[in-house]
Amino acid sequence: MKVSLVAILVVALAIGSESVSLVKREAPAEFEVIAKYFQDLADTFKAPEMANKAMAYFEESKAQFQPMVEKLQExxxxxxxxxxxxxxxxxxxxxxxxxxxxxxxxxxxDMIKFIAEKTKEMLPPQ
Structure with missing residues (x-):
């Protein structure tokens, strides 16, 4: 009985330690993928071509709205x-x-004075 209990305990510990090590191996890989995605995203926004595209869009929008603004001012x-x-x-x-x-x-x-006088007249004497 003791031997089977010890054997079950050893098997349970082996399975538990194996599952923990499996989770430890998978988690860093997923975190690395997520970190790489965000790093690529940050690099995209830092890139000069993105800034140039934004400036070009801003200038194009300004050119489109400038005639309307001048007309409105007139x-x-x-x-x-x-x-x-x-x-x-x-x-x-x-x-x-x-x-x-x-x-x-x-x-x-005058109306307020009149109402006040009539109200005083209606009150019994004190």
Missing amino acids: QLKPFSNIEEHIKPLATSVQSQVAPLSDMVQAQVQ
Whole structure:
């Protein structure tokens, strides 16, 4: 019984150590493949031709959008001095509305005073 138990233990240890060594051998190979992929990717972005392609694309896009930007600037020129036109108009409107707002404010204050007086009259004397 002891011999079979020891034999089973030895076989289990052998299988366990073999599986651990198998995993150890496979893992570095996979990590090396992944590391190589990322290193190649990083090298691709560091390459001068990638920078040149990006600059060429940027210049091409700039050339395409430049006429549209100039056209938009020309269309917006009349609106650049709109503040100069609106400021006198706003001042005029404000001067016309000020007396009306003062009158409305005075009427609201009179109404509040009237309501306060009537409320005091309705209260019983103390």
